Every structure is written in structure tokens, then in C-alpha cells.
Amino acid sequence: MLNAEQPVLSIRNLSMNYGDKPVLKNIDMEVYPGQIIGYIGPNGAGKSTTVKIMLGLVEGYTGDISLFGKRISDGDWEYKRNIGYVPEVIDIYDNLTASEYLTFVGELYGLSWSTANMKAKRLMHILGLGEEVYDKAISSYSKGMKQKVMLISSLLHNPDLLFLDEPLSGLDANSVMIVKELMSQLAAQGKTIFYSSHIMDVVEKISNRIVLLHEGRIVADGTFESLKHHSQEGTLEQIFTQMTGFHEHAAIAEEFVSIVQEV
Numbered sequence: 001m002l003n004a005e006q007p008v009l010s011i012r013n014l015s016m017n018y019g020d021k022p023v024l025k026n027i028d029m030e031v032y033p034g035q036i037i038g039y040i041g042p043n044g045a046g047k048s049t050t051v052k053i054m055l056g057l058v059e060g061y062t063g064d065i066s067l068f069g070k071r072i073s074d075g076d077w078e079y080k081r082n083i084g085y086v087p088e089v090i091d092i093y094d095n096l097t098a099s100e101y102l103t104f105v106g107e108l109y110g111l112s113w114s115t116a117n118m119k120a121k122r123l124m125h126i127l128g129l130g131e132e133v134y135d136k137a138i139s140s141y142s143k144g145m146k147q148k149v150m151l152i153s154s155l156l157h158n159p160d161l162l163f164l165d166e167p168l169s170g171l172d173a174n175s176v177m178i179v180k181e182l183m184s185q186l187a188a189q190g191k192t193i194f195y196s197s198h199i200m201d202v203v204e205k206i207s208n209r210i211v212l213l214h215e216g217r218i219v220a221d222g223t224f225e226s227l228k229h230h231s232q233e234g235t236l237e238q239i240f241t242q243m244t245g246f247h248e249h250a251a252i253a254e255e256f257v258s259i260v261q262e263v
């Protein structure tokens with residue numbers, strides 16, 4: 001178990017440009033064990049970029065990032081063994097079966113083939129994907145089934161820090177309930193979950209801390225209750241709209257419909 005007083009993740013003065021375009025502007029954040037961070041913001045705000053930088057998938061940033069107390073720029077990738085990641089866009093070797101894919105990922109993380117296979121099979125079964133599916137090519141899976149495989153692959157090695165980018169996309173209502181509960185139980189055991197989602201009512205319910213990114217800057221950071229207090233708005237959706245200064249939804253929809261009707 002990690003020390004609850006040491007940040008699992010520390011971001012200082014993080015900035016990132018793509019070409020001339022600034023995407024992240026002086027982000028600061030410390031995240032502690034057991035926190036469920038709902039990392040939200042409008043499309044293009046820079047959420048995925050932040051996550052990819054922390055995973056070492058995007059370079060060229062300025063600032064300091066430490067995971068488990070070690071600066072990631074030091075080039076020691078050992079910290080990745082203790083991380084799980086579900087990307088926003090499912091990027092999976094779908095000519096493999098779930099059995100082949102999950103045992104491959106498990107072995108990459110240092111599990112033996114038989115342990116990975118046993119865990120994967122049981123986790124698949126629990127999420128409603130039985131043995132007949134386990135040995136079928138992932139290309140034949142529905143979107144939600146692929147999402148479940150991704151979730152399992154991110155957790156097989158029992159990581160302390162999980163990055164989930166829109167983890168509920170494609171899942172049915174029952175599966176969403178399971179994943180919400182799963183996240184709460186993992187956090188209760190000291191795991192840290194950093195996740196992005198556009199489903200505001202879920203973020204509102206399960207995050208114990210919400211970080212709102214707008215145009216590359218953090219514009220709100222706190223519990224849902226504290227954000228509500230500061231903004232005097234009711235739901236997270238309303239707080240989001242208020243803090244990102246967006247009021248034109250009706251006018252935009254009206255213009256869109258009128259263009260659609262021009263024939």
C-alpha cells in the first residue's frame with residue numbers, strides 16, 4: 001500500500017505546445033492515494049494530452065512530472081509497471097482472441113502466462129464474457145465487449161495508478177454500474193484513479209475530486225460539493241457550462257437545424 005501522505009502523481013508547471021499552438025498552460029496538480037480524479041473539460045481542452053504526457057507517450061512538454069515520487073523525465077520507465085491505462089480510442093490487436101491478447105499484456109507486465117490466463121478468464125466471465133467469447137477474435141466483439149477487454153487488460157497486473165480515458169463509452173447501463181462500483185472499491189483500497197469522461201452525472205457521483213480543464217488551464221479543482229458552493233449551480237453539467245462560459249447551445253442547435261433544412 002502506498003503512503004497516503006505522499007502524492008502518487010505530481011505535476012508542476014506543465015505546459016505543452018503542438019507547433020505554435022499552446023495546448024497546456026502551467027498545469028499544477030498533486031494527486032494522493034485513494035483519490036478518484038474526474039478530469040473533465042470541453043473537447044480539445046487538453047485532457048488526453050495530459051494523460052499521454054504522464055504515460056510517456058507524448059514528448060516536448062515543459063515542467064516537471066513525478067509518478068510515485070520519481071521524475072518521469074529521468075528516463076527510468078519502471079514506474080509504468082504500476083500503471084494501468086484505458087485509452088480513449090480502443091487500440092487493440094483485434095485479430096487476436098481475448099485469450100491471446102490478455103495473456104500477452106499480462107506477460108508484458110510480468111505475470112506468468114498461466115496466472116494471466118486464469119485471471120483474465122475469470123474477469124471476463126464476471127463481466128459477462130464467457131469462455132466461448134474468450135477464444136474468439138476480438139474483431140468479432142461489440143464496442144462494449146472491446147471496452148471490457150481494455151478495462152481487464154488495464155487491471156490484470158493490479159496497478160496502483162489507473163488512467164481511464166472515457167472508460168464507460170459503449171458500456172450498457174448494467175456494466176456502467178459495475179464499473180462505477182469497481183472504481184469506488186479500488187479507490188477504497190488505496191488505488192488512485194485518474195479518469196476523463198464527458199458523462200457528467202457519473203463524474204459527479206463517483207469522483208472525490210473534480211478537475212476542470214478549459215483551454216489548457218485548470219479552472220476548477222475540488223470536490224463536487226466545493227465546486228457547487230463556489231459556482232452556486234446545481235449539477236456538474238451546469239457548473240461545467242458556467243465555468244467554461246458556454247451559453248449558446250440553443251442558438252447553435254437552431255442554426256445547425258436551419259442549415260440541415262436548406263435543400
Ligand SMILES: Nc1ncnc2c1ncn2[C@@H]1O[C@H](COP(=O)(O)OP(=O)(O)OP(=O)(O)O)[C@@H](O)[C@H]1O
Nearest residue numbers: 018019023041042043044045046047048049050088
Ligand atoms: N498529435 C497532435 N498534433 C497536433 N495537435 C494535437 C495532437 N494531439 C492533440 N492535438 C490538439 O491538442 C488539443 C488538445 O487535444 P486533446 O486530445 O488533449 O483534447 P481533449 O481534452 O482530450 O479532447 P476530447 O474531449 O475531445 O477528447 C486539440 O486542439 C487537439 O487538436
